[in-house]
Amino acid sequence: MDTDADLETLVAQKDHVNVLRYLRVHQLRDPSLAVHHGQAALKQRSLSDVTRLAIYEQVALAALDLQDHTLADECLSKLREMGVEKESVRFRLLLGRCLEASGDTTGASQLYDTLLKENPANSVALKRKYCILKSQVGQEIATVAALNEYLQNNYSDPAAWSEMAKLRMEQGDFAKAIYAWEEVLLSAPTDPFVHVSIAECYTTVGGLDNLEQARKHFCQALELDASYRRAQFGLVVAANAYVEAASNASKKQLVDDFEVQVAKELVKFGAEQAIQAYKGTSMLASVQSLMQEYTEGVK
Amino acid sequence: MTTTLLLDPDIRDWVVLPLFIIMVAAGLLRHSVSVLLQGNPSKAPAISARSSSLLRQTMKLQTGAAHYMTTWRWQCRKEHAIQTLRQEAEWAEAEQTRQSENGEASESADDPMSAMMNNPMSMMKGNMVFMVQNMVMMQGIQHFFSGFILLKVPFPLTAGFKSMFQRGLGAELPDLEPSYVSSVSWYFLVMYGLRSFLQLVIGDPPLEVREQSSKTMQYGYLPPGRTGQDGAAVAQQLRQEAENLEVFVQPHKSEFDSVEKRVLGVHRYPKRSKLTGPDSHDSLFANETTGNSKVKGGKKKSN
Numbered sequence: 001m002d003t004d005a006d007l008e009t010l011v012a013q014k015d016h017v018n019v020l021r022y023l024r025v026h027q028l029r030d031p032s033l034a035v036h037h038g039q040a041a042l043k044q045r046s047l048s049d050v051t052r053l054a055i056y057e058q059v060a061l062a063a064l065d066l067q068d069h070t071l072a073d074e075c076l077s078k079l080r081e082m083g084v085e086k087e088s089v090r091f092r093l094l095l096g097r098c099l100e101a102s103g104d105t106t107g108a109s110q111l112y113d114t115l116l117k118e119n120p121a122n123s124v125a126l127k128r129k130y131c132i133l134k135s136q137v138g139q140e141i142a143t144v145a146a147l148n149e150y151l152q153n154n155y156s157d158p159a160a161w162s163e164m165a166k167l168r169m170e171q172g173d174f175a176k177a178i179y180a181w182e183e184v185l186l187s188a189p190t191d192p193f194v195h196v197s198i199a200e201c202y203t204t205v206g207g208l209d210n211l212e213q214a215r216k217h218f219c220q221a222l223e224l225d226a227s228y229r230r231a232q233f234g235l236v237v238a239a240n241a242y243v244e245a246a247s248n249a250s251k252k253q254l255v256d257d258f259e260v261q262v263a264k265e266l267v268k269f270g271a272e273q274a275i276q277a278y279k280g281t282s283m284l285a286s287v288q289s290l291m292q293e294y295t296e297g298v299k
Numbered sequence: 300m301t302t303t304l305l306l307d308p309d310i311r312d313w314v315v316l317p318l319f320i321i322m323v324a325a326g327l328l329r330h331s332v333s334v335l336l337q338g339n340p341s342k343a344p345a346i347s348a349r350s351s352s353l354l355r356q357t358m359k360l361q362t363g364a365a366h367y368m369t370t371w372r373w374q375c376r377k378e379h380a381i382q383t384l385r386q387e388a389e390w391a392e393a394e395q396t397r398q399s400e401n402g403e404a405s406e407s408a409d410d411p412m413s414a415m416m417n418n419p420m421s422m423m424k425g426n427m428v429f430m431v432q433n434m435v436m437m438q439g440i441q442h443f444f445s446g447f448i449l450l451k452v453p454f455p456l457t458a459g460f461k462s463m464f465q466r467g468l469g470a471e472l473p474d475l476e477p478s479y480v481s482s483v484s485w486y487f488l489v490m491y492g493l494r495s496f497l498q499l500v501i502g503d504p505p506l507e508v509r510e511q512s513s514k515t516m517q518y519g520y521l522p523p524g525r526t527g528q529d530g531a532a533v534a535q536q537l538r539q540e541a542e543n544l545e546v547f548v549q550p551h552k553s554e555f556d557s558v559e560k561r562v563l564g565v566h567r568y569p570k571r572s573k574l575t576g577p578d579s580h581d582s583l584f585a586n587e588t589t590g591n592s593k594v595k596g597g598k599k600k601s602n
Contacts, residue, residue, distance in 0.1 A: 021506050024506075024510065025506070048505070050505065050507040050508060050511070051505065051507050053507075054507040054510065089518050089520075090514065090518070093518070119342050119343075119345075119518070119519040119520070120345040120519070121342070121343045121344075121345045121348040121349070121519030122518050122519040123517055123518075123519065124517055124518060152349065153345070153348065153349045153352065154349075154352050155349075155352040155353040155355070155356045156352045156353070156355040156356040156359075157352070182368060182372070182376070183356070185364060185367055185368065186356065186359040186360065186362075186364045187356075187359060187364075189363065189364040189366075189367035190367075195367075213369065215559065216369065216555060216556075216558055216559060219558045219559045219561075219562040220367065220555060220558045222562055223558060223561060223562050258569065258571055261569040262559055262563075262568070262569055265563055265567060265568070265569060266559065266563065269562070269563055269567070
């Protein structure tokens with residue numbers, strides 16, 4: 001970044017170009033701000049060519065967010081006027097986004113397919129193909145296939161793995177969702193949300209071993225962030241489910257009494273943490289009675 | 300015998316300072332020319348893009364992230380990763396042979412030889428500018444600025460430097476101290492010293508240019524002047540990583556296994572005072588008041 005100032009200062013100083021740069025660098029999605037400052041910046045004469053092109057691209061994408069197709073078309077034609085060729089990869093990707101926004105998904109898919117034929121390593125085109133399929137109804141299998149293709153080429157993209165995990169959870173395939181979440185875990189092990197998601201998947205599937213894993217992941221989330229309420233509630237539920245599953249276990253399953261004791265302690269611990277968190281709020285009474293049910297059950 | 304020579308101040312005015320200014324200007328010119336002569340970005344070979352991302356992900360198993368899942372799951376993942384790496388290595392080799400059979404553009408090559416074959420101009424362009432300029436300047440200096448002592452360096456030099464730095468000062472003057480040098484040495488001194496100065500003067504390219512290079516990588520192209528790796532080299536890397544993973548042993552069990560103990564606190568965590576579980580029916584081990592308790596005494600204290 002050219003300056004270290006934060007966004008408010010830049011807006012106050014009316015430093016249009018740097019506002020736009022800030023938005024790009026920090027990947028903030030604020031289309032009205034981008035359009036406003038972009039149009040103001042383009043009136044300046046002293047911009048270098050590179051900066052001007054980048055601003056046109058940014059304003060075009062922001063205009064699509066605001067459903068302002070005229071402005072987007074204007075930016076596209078200005079880009080062509082400035083000498084960008086039709087065959088330019090970056091221009092075609094922008095064109096594809098405009099086609100998608102105006103509803104022409106077949107045209108956009110064809111464009112991305114052409115780009116991929118030219119260069120199979122084009123990860124942006126793969127991402128856009130996936131997004132098109134995701135936005136369409138009834139295309140779950142194709143969406144998963146498109147995402148798989150992207151992941152095959154970009155195995156180390158944690159954002160893509162978390163997309164895969166959410167897709168699988170929507171489809172109800174929790175085992176695969178857990179696998180995908182664990183790939184995210186490898187990249188971001190200290191994110192409590194990932195642990196909570198894994199634990200919730202395990203709890204949904206059920207079964208003694210899975211509930212043990214769920215307990216552990218909820219505990220890990222609490223170790224990372226002791227005030228995470230979702231983890232507190234989840235711990236109570238998962239540990240309680242473990243105790244119930246242990247008591248309902250068939251003769252063939254080996255139940256470790258020690259683990260059952262641990263689970264009971266966890267229920268009490270989770271209940272205490274939850275009640276502590278709601279002290280002083282109006283919901284305390286309902287939370288207390290809820291936790292009472294759980295702790296009664298494990299006595 | 301130390302002699303102190305008095306040098307003509309004209310030498311300073313007409314040689315030292317002009318040489319310095321010429322070299323700064325030449326450095327800036329060289330930079331602009333190299334930017335203009337930069338080639339286009341070349342396609343990132345799809346094989347290496349795909350396989351290197353797999354490699355990056357499997358390497359994360361060896362990091363601290365391993366302590367955020369149970370030991371057993373980590374071991375399962377390790378086995379799976381080893382298998383996947385080997386499969387990917389086979390795929391890379393097969394792809395490579397398929398591509399070379401089809402005669403598809405193999406712009407990817409690891410060694411300078413193939414880089415020269417495929418793109419004969421790329422290597423020449425980069426080095427040529429610098430070399431040409433070097434040669435020209437040295438010849439020019441030796442032609443114009445030779446035959447006189449330029450300056451005295453403020454630090455003492457040994458006699459070995461005399462032959463290098465006192466070229467052209469008219470048949471070695473054995474009495475002349477090595478500290479007195481000719482113009483060519485000033486040229487070398489300034490050339491190496493100006494590198495950092497030029498970096499400062501030219502400065503960082505604007506943000507948009509830096510973004511362009513990162514976008515180039517996203518669109519599947521390599522920045523200009525870099526060649527990718529071909530399938531065989533990539534396969535070799537993958538196999539090597541599979542070997543590393545096989546040998547890799549975690550020194551300690553995963554911290555994740557004991558997370559419940561840490562969260563509950565040591566005091567609240569139940570203690571395994573008696574043997575519970577599947578063996579609790581066994582009178583020999585379960586009852587702690589029997590004589591056997593001395594043998595099993597350690598179990599009572601540990602948790």
